[in-house]
Amino acid sequence: MLNRINFLSLAVDDFARARDFYRDVLGMTVQTDADYGPGGRWIFMAIPGADTMLHFCARDEVTVKSGTPALCLVCDDADKEAARLREAGITIHSGPDTAPWDPTVRWVMIQDSESNLILLQSSQTEGA
Missing domain, CATH: 3.10.180.10 (2,3-Dihydroxybiphenyl 1,2-Dioxygenase, domain 1)
Structure with a gap:
C-alpha cells in the first residue's frame, strides 16, 4: 500500500x-x-x-512543457496570497481567477526565482 x-x-x-x-x-x-x-x-x-x-x-x-506549471500548491486563499506575493515584489504571471475546471477553485500563477511557473490554488471545498 x-x-x-x-x-x-x-x-x-x-x-x-x-x-x-x-x-x-x-x-x-x-x-x-x-x-x-x-x-x-x-x-x-x-x-x-x-x-x-x-x-x-x-x-x-x-523537463516541463513551456507554459505548464512545474509545481501546483494549495493555499488558504489564492486572492490573498496573490496580494501578499505582489506586495513582496513577485510578478503575477496570471490570475487570480476562477478555475475553468471547477467554479469552487480560485487560482493564481506566479514565476519563481528560477523561471518555473507555480500554480497556487484555493478551494471553497478544501477541508470540507
Missing part, C-alpha cells in the same frame, strides 16, 4: 537562490541543504505540517 509522495523534483539554475525564494517568499522550511557530488547540492524543502518535500535538481534533469 502506498502512503505518500516523498518528494517532487523541481529544476533550478541557482540552488541557493531557489532555497531562499521558497524559504523566504513561500514560507517553506529547509529540510536538507548539503553538498552532493562534485559541485552539486542536495536541497529538500518542506511546507510546514506536510509530508511531501520539494527537491531542487539541475535544470537539465527535469
Whole structure:
C-alpha cells in the first residue's frame, strides 16, 4: 500500500537562490541543504505540517512543457496570497481567477526565482 509522495523534483539554475525564494517568499522550511557530488547540492524543502518535500535538481534533469506549471500548491486563499506575493515584489504571471475546471477553485500563477511557473490554488471545498 502506498502512503505518500516523498518528494517532487523541481529544476533550478541557482540552488541557493531557489532555497531562499521558497524559504523566504513561500514560507517553506529547509529540510536538507548539503553538498552532493562534485559541485552539486542536495536541497529538500518542506511546507510546514506536510509530508511531501520539494527537491531542487539541475535544470537539465527535469523537463516541463513551456507554459505548464512545474509545481501546483494549495493555499488558504489564492486572492490573498496573490496580494501578499505582489506586495513582496513577485510578478503575477496570471490570475487570480476562477478555475475553468471547477467554479469552487480560485487560482493564481506566479514565476519563481528560477523561471518555473507555480500554480497556487484555493478551494471553497478544501477541508470540507
